[in-house]
Amino acid sequence: NAGVTQTPKFQVLKTGQSMTLQCAQDMNHEYMSWYRQDPGMGLRLIHYSVGAGITDQGEVPNGYNVSRSTTEDFPLRLLSAAPSQTSVYFCASKGGASVGYTFGSGTRLTVV
Amino acid sequence: EDKVVQSPLSLVVHEGDTVTLNCSYEVTNFRSLLWYKQEKKAPTFLFMLTSSGIEKKSGRLSSILDKKELFSILNITATQTGDSAVYLCAVLNTGTASKLTFGTGTRLQVTL
Numbered sequence: 001n002a003g004v005t006q007t008p009k010f011q012v013l014k015t016g017q018s019m020t021l022q023c024a025q026d027m028n029h030e031y032m033s034w035y036r037q038d039p040g041m042g043l044r045l046i047h048y049s050v051g052a053g054i055t056d057q058g059e060v061p062n063g064y065n066v067s068r069s070t071t072e073d074f075p076l077r078l079l080s081a082a083p084s085q086t087s088v089y090f091c092a093s094k095g096g097a098s099v100g101y102t103f104g105s106g107t108r109l110t111v112v
Numbered sequence: 113e114d115k116v117v118q119s120p121l122s123l124v125v126h127e128g129d130t131v132t133l134n135c136s137y138e139v140t141n142f143r144s145l146l147w148y149k150q151e152k153k154a155p156t157f158l159f160m161l162t163s164s165g166i167e168k169k170s171g172r173l174s175s176i177l178d179k180k181e182l183f184s185i186l187n188i189t190a191t192q193t194g195d196s197a198v199y200l201c202a203v204l205n206t207g208t209a210s211k212l213t214f215g216t217g218t219r220l221q222v223t224l
Contacts, residue, residue: 101212
């Protein structure tokens with residue numbers, strides 16, 4: 001099993017550009033989430049999904065969109081990149097309400 | 113708003129020392145508390161605690177939860193340089209959202 005796979009691992013964007021961070025899991029997990037991690041701020045929830053076709057906003061959703069058309073995939077879209085979105089992004093998934101999340105290896109994004 | 117506070121923010125110990133990391137929380141609809149270890153990449157799961165007073169143990173690491181006082185501790189005995197990492201505490205809520213709220217972490221450095 002590959003677990004949770006994120007691509008790309010690194011990305012540099014110019015302000016105003018858009019892009020999609022990819023996340024895929026092969027564990028048939030219902031729950032998937034996107035977090036961003038900034039120095040001194042811990043991990044903050046951007047968007048989450050409790051199953052295919054169902055998504056909702058987390059703590060810091062502005063500037064990001066998500067969709068969940070399949071159980072396996074949960075892409076995160078940056079609509080118009082801003083320097084404030086420079087961060088490390090983690091995708092995570094879990095199989096049920098009473099278990100913990102498994103994290104992908106992260107995407108380091110720099111917006112210049 | 114859910115809140116998770118970890119202390120200390122950072123500490124430096126000598127190899128062989130024992131350390132205790134603290135996590136307190138204010139969370140509505142508490143389900144479980146989780147500990148993760150983060151080295152250079154993704155957080156890796158250590159423990160999930162749901163019931164008060166029951167110690168979870170894995171090698172030199174152990175953890176316990178106090179649901180009355182709303183805190184948890186993570187103990188590491190006979191520390192090794194490989195224990196150097198950021199330790200993250202997170203709380204999982206109940207309900208369909210099953211969201212994870214993180215503290216900012218404790219950075220542990222173990223020196224020779």
